[in-house]
Amino acid sequence: MEKTYQPEQIEQRWYQSWEKSDYFAPSFEGKPYCIMLPPPNVTGTLHMGHGFQISLMDALIRYHRMMGFNTHWQVGTDHAGISTQMVVELQIAKEGLTRHSLGREAFIRRVWDWKDQSDSTIKQQLRRMGASVDWKQERFSLDEGLTEAVKQVFVTLYEEGLIYKGQRLVNWDPVLHTAISDLEVIPHEETGSLWYIRYPLEDNSGHLVVATTRPETLLGDVAVAVNPEDERYQHLVGKNLILPLVNRKIPIIADDSVAKDFGTGCVKITPAHDFNDYAMGERHELSRINIFTIDAKINEQAPPAYQGLDRFEARKRIVADLADLDLLEQITPHQLSVPRGEKSGAVIEPYLTTQWFIRAKPLATPAIEAVKNDLIKFVPETWEKIYFQWLDNIQDWCISRQLWWGHRIPAWYDEEGNIYVGKDEEDARCRNNVAPSVTLKQDDDVLDTWFSAALWPFATLGWPEETQELRTFYPTSVLVTGFDIIFFWVARMIMMGLKFKGQIPFETVYITGLIRDSEGQKMSKSKGNTLDPIDLIDGISLEQLLKKRTQNLLHPKDAARITKMTTTEFPDGIPAYGTDSLRFTYYALASTGRDVRFDLGRIEGYRNFCNKLWNAARFVLMNTETHTIQAGSPRVYSLADRWIRSQLQHTIQKVHHYFQSYRFDLLAHTIYEFIWNEYCDWYLELSKPILYATEENTYKESTRFTLIDILETLLRLTHPLMPFITEEIWQRVAGVIEKAGNTIMLEQYPLYDQPAVDLEAEQNIELLKNIVIAIRNIRGEMNVAPNRTISLIFSKGNTAMKDRINELSIYIKTLAKVDKISWTTEIPVAVATALVEDLELFIPMADLIDKQAEVTRLAKEIHKLEADLAKCKIKLNNPSYVSKAPPHVVEQEKSRAEEIETAINKLQARLIMIDNIEDKVTE
Secondary structure, three states: OOOOOOHHHOHHHHHHHHHHOOOOOOOOOOOEEEEEOOOOEOOOOOOHHHHHHHHHHHHHHHHHHHOOOEEEEEOEEEOOHHHHHHHHHHHHHOOOOOHHHHOHHHHHHHHHHHHHHHOHHHHHHHHHOOOOOOHHHOEEOOOHHHHHHHHHHHHHHHHOOOEEEEEEEEEEEOOOOEEEOHHHEEEEEEEEEEEEEEEEEOOOOOEEEEEEOOHHHHHHOOEEEEOOOOOOOHHHOOOEEEOOOOOOEEEEEEOOOOOOOOOOOEEEEOOOOOHHHHHHHHHHOOOOOOOEOOOOEEOOOOOHHHOOOEHHHHHHHHHHHHHHOOOEEEEEEEEEEEEEEOOOOOEOEEEEEEEEEEOOHHHHHHHHHHHHOOOOEEEOOOHHHHHHHHHHOOOOEEOEEOOOOOOEOOEEEOOOOOEEEOOOHHHHHHHHOOOOOOOOEEOOOEEOHHHHHOOHHHHOOOOOOOOHHHHHHOOEEEEEEEHHHHHHHHHHHHHHHHHHOOOOOEEEEEEEOEEEOOOOOEOOOOOOOOOOHHHHHHOEOHHHHHHHHHOOOOOHHHHHHHHHHHHHHOOOOEOOOOHHHHHHHHHHHOOOOOEEEOOHHHHHHHHHHHHHHHHHHHHHHHHHOOOOOOOOOOOOOOHHHHHHHHHHHHHHHHHHHHHHOOOHHHHHHHHHHHHHHHHHHHHHHHHHHHHOOOOOOOOHHHHHHHHHHHHHHHHHHHOOOOHHHHHHHHHHHHHHOOOOOOOHHHOOOOOOOHHHOOHHHHHHHHHHHHHHHHHHHHHHHHOOOOOOOEEEEEEOOOHHHHHHHHHHHHHHHHHHOEEEEEEEOOOOOOEEEEEEOOEEEEEEOOOOOOHHHHHHHHHHHHHHHHHHHHHHHHHHOOHHHHHHOOHHHHHHHHHHHHHHHHHHHHHHHHHHHHHHHHHHHHO
16 A cells, blocks of 8 residues: 555546446345435536535445345436526537527527536535446436427426416526525525605695615505504595505505514505515505516516616616605615525516416425425434425415526417417327417427426436336435425425326435535625535635635625635645544534534645545555455454454444434444544554564454454445545455455345443443553653653552453553553552552652753743633623624633633642652651
């Protein structure tokens, strides 16, 4: 083996070998286990959330594959309607073209060309993450099979009356000219204004004051609402107001949803431009007046003075006109959440338009029952409440988009506007008895991307055909996804799976947290705190990192802030950590919480963990590969051998439990603790007295076997988490113990072996560890050099304890640098002491330290710490500092003061110990 662990030399080589050997394909033997990869956008690249979820899914797949399951991890990409169309439109714009000048067919060909050239990026990144997906079964959401499935689902739902075309309020992007989903609407906290506008009463007896953040929508007001319990306005309910600037009569209505304490307690109602107002309008049968064009300009429904104005220009004109008419009472600053389009950055408008919808409630009822009846389990279970809350209040789903890239809606119109639905035009004519002489035109819109995504668990397996994959792997085993798409994807897959397969799509929904930065902030391009998992794997220079973080900012003014932040955090760029280090970091952070804070300090630590494993393997191979190791030979194991074998069984038992309960954080911690502490720090050291003994002894051969046998087992145990380093080491280890397999990923995962548990060995090694740790602590506290040998005296302890110490003596002498062990019944003088179980340990100190020099050194340390403590207390006792400094800074200062006080107390205790030694020497 190379002296140093270099992931860049092994990772891509092993992945290529695995893929070429077809190790990722299902075996079609054994119990099926299937995961659907949430399809990443074909336009995109992996972000930290992708890397996190891919690592979790791959660990589950590799674990179950090694457990003998017939595993299938379905890979695929999504056509990402808006994102992909935007990319290509920007490309052709450089040629002076638009999609309209090209025409639909030519434009779609250009998009397919771009997709064929660009979709390799996301696939290569999946490979870099070690994803053991079945590439031969890769699907694309616009491939022929999925297109057929989408058409069949649409036609079926339409014929059953569950799909309809109608006019409702949607999220409208005035730049992209399409309806968009809630997930594509990003709320931005911004400083705006609250305008207080006077609405005169029809009888000239006064006015009501309405507070609004969008005065331009006044032009579409159809009522003013108050709370029925608000005594200020109860006498006015039923009367009319005169709508300012429009001079239209509008009623005053009462509705329980009005908050009495917001603004003036009077709310303007614009059903065509506000979702809450739309619902209120339905309750009170109010009219809907749409005042915007698709560009968010004022249309002909408004007074001529405002027609054609952009909405924000109209806002200025309206506010000025209200002021001229003395109808503007006041303007106050107001913090508000502004909905912006994720892709365009434009302010999104609630917009009344004709779209295609799915009646969601009939589909939601069986989806609710499936989870209530435990057919589907959420992990953590708390997410079920969110799922139920949304489905219990589900609204009809807008499934049409005003785009060209996507599944074109399979509906045709005649010249009178009659609708004919079918899988294609011929099918539509046949189903509806349309004569050949009637000219039909297909709907220009495409389906929402989430429509095809909802069919993913069964459509990717071949539905509507009854394929072997569909029969074997549906329903799938577990869905791994984020909480942010429980509504958009999880619930809809359950609804569609139950509707079209009559079965749940998956048995478990494992909801992951959201990856945030080390400060707890959501990672976003606008904040400039994003990290690319591939950059963490390969490393990236500061210059390249700055370019990535600032090149696509919606607001270029943020570039200076992001540059400063990045330069401070990564002055030397990001070093290469390798895939295994990154993956293990993800597992260690995968708690049950909603948020996952990613700290580069953790990945640095797990890179060191890989180094530790690598170096341990080198030590083991150097001590075993020149010897004949026969796995089946009878052996007499040493105490240390028995102990590490027993500890391994406890670890294996825990690992299985944590895999089955999706506690990846505890799983990673368990494996880390066993490899780093038990195996590397303790067992390798415990093996040395036996291996390095000059004389032959009973345990040498069994120790060699145990060294490599345990290493081979823990490599299999760790493989699902860190596939590359474990394969590289296993290939070398397997040859020593004559393993016949070609790859670790197809080996049997370690199983719990209760007879190998040895409680007596565990108790004795625990006693040994406590003794060694006590001696090392004394050495550290008394500043005794680590290489200086010492004498050790035991007091107390019965015959059985003396026998235990005798068995441990070879290890104590080696691990604690002890040259002599003795027993006494009297308390010796000039010693440092420690208590371990029923034993009292004494270490004679007179010849080990220069007492006066040690007193002087400790006094200097105490003096320096007392000065630091005084500075902390000056800050904390200053009311101005405490009130003005950020709370987390004050807390850090308090913690620092406490740490300094603790350190001073420890040093003073050492001084007392040295003084006692001096006194006893004098005696």
